Amino acid sequence: MDSSELRRIANRIRRRDLQAVFEAGAGHIGGEMSVTDLLTALYFHTMSVDPDAPLDPHRDRLVLSKGHTALALYITLAEKGFIAKDDISSFLKHNSALNGHPNRVKVPGVETNTGPLGHGLPIGVGMAKAAQLNGDTWRTFVITGDGEMQEGSNWEAIMAAAQFKLDNLTLIIDHNRLQQGARLADTNNVAPLAPKLAAFGWAVEEIDGHDMDQICRALSPETITQGQPKCIVAHTNKGQGISFMSDNVAWHHKVPSEEQYKQAMAELEEAAQ
Amino acid sequence: MNTPYKNAKLHDCRDAFTATLEALAGQNSDIVAVCNDSVGSSKLGNFREQFPERLINVGIAEQNMVGVGAGLANGGKIPFVCAAAPFLTGRALEQIKADVAYSQTNVKLVGISSGMAYGELGPTHHSIEDFAWIRALPNVPVIAPADRAETAAAIRWAAQYEGGCFLRLSRVGVPDLLPDDHVFELGKANMLRDGHDVTLIANGVLTHRAMIAAALLEARGISARVLNMASVRPIDEAAIIDAAHATGAIVTCEEHTIFGGLGSAVAEVVVDHAPVPMTRLGVPGVFAHTASANTLLDDFGMAPDAIAQSAEALIGRKG
Incomplete structure (x- = not known):
């Protein structure tokens, strides 16, 4: 699939996400807008997954460790065919399978139940280790937020992945520079991330996390360094695609008013042209 | 601590754990062991020699250890995640909750040197x-x-059980109580001796102390039933209800705080289904003073004599 088609899908996911947050009256729209291009590239360009066989032992795995952006994952899975597109309208509703954080038992295509931060990468290390033990070629991808890298468990996993030489593991850090209440730089500035990962023995690449060509190239197997896990530091914007949300800390989990909703949707629709 | 096990040979159950795990791993290449630098204390040295690639030592990093276990399970492996019980359960409790319990992964958590x-x-x-x-x-x-x-039976059971579980092992020597060919059944207690005046319910290293206490009671003309209740959750409700009806009094003994453990689990069943007087022996909600494991159990009222005395006192409260 070429990058213009990937951009079209990403735009469609953003519009559905905006609508679902507006209708549900909740969600984490800022981080969902920042991670959407990464999810689109993974599911429609890079990963080998089959909606008809969601537990195929040889599937590639994605762990969305920043589980609060579950809605973006749900919509991506619906676009891919794992769940029905109509299901998205049940987001956060009574007894819906789609709660605020992903649940593998309820939602086909979800690999593990995330929500508390700092859980996804250790699980990704275990997945990659299982494939390595078997000599299997499937790959493991983990997406964390940048604020999430403040969790110590990530650094435990970073050390283990390098020790185990897990070159079948790719960590993508959604580096939007904002956390829930403030800028990363004003909270606990774990940036710059790339030299830290490199110092821990990872192969590191920095990209524009909204440039589909750069994302796809960074995810391609040709860019793997043998014997090293890979980290992609994806420079993104929280609220990407919506002018008044973009890079604005207020939009971590704020819900747009009707007027804001209309403006945001108009901007996304214009971008789709 | 006193008779009749004074001269019995005592065994470290870790040896049964590792011997069983090694045998199972020889039959099933998906079985792996994950540890936090605890190759020695988990007695995984032989396992590492036999299956070097399948001993996954993440270093001193318990949160990662449990997460790695969950990921290995996702990849089709059967991980036995082994670490000293306080660090496995305390440090990695959120991983156990989210990555094992809530995600329903096939991770076998083995808490070594527990209690x-x-x-x-x-x-x-x-x-x-x-x-x-x-x-x-x-x-x-x-x-x-x-x-x-x-221990061996529980490890065999865990390997074939589809799902996560927590196995709580000790390193304190205990005598043989169950037959070599014992088959572990989840949620089933074993009646080690029958009786009609009182029931002693115990597990882990307390079971043999309860058996000694029952013998002491017998010498005083008191007939005590002893239930070995390895399975704390699910718990054998039928055995507890039957014990309440048949003996009218229950003493629980555990190497655990009395808040929320075996005694509490038994009490929940008793209160709901068969109210009878109970005494919950265990650590009374304090951090322990300095002493050896067995001395601490004695100091907290779980020497066999003290268990017997508690049982006698409880019988006096029966209606």
């Missing part, structure tokens, strides 16, 4: 809260074997 096995090393190294913590979580059976036969 107060580390004695003089002090309360940081005691694991006397783990029944309470883990039994509060759905989807993770909690099991504390009493001897080497039950």
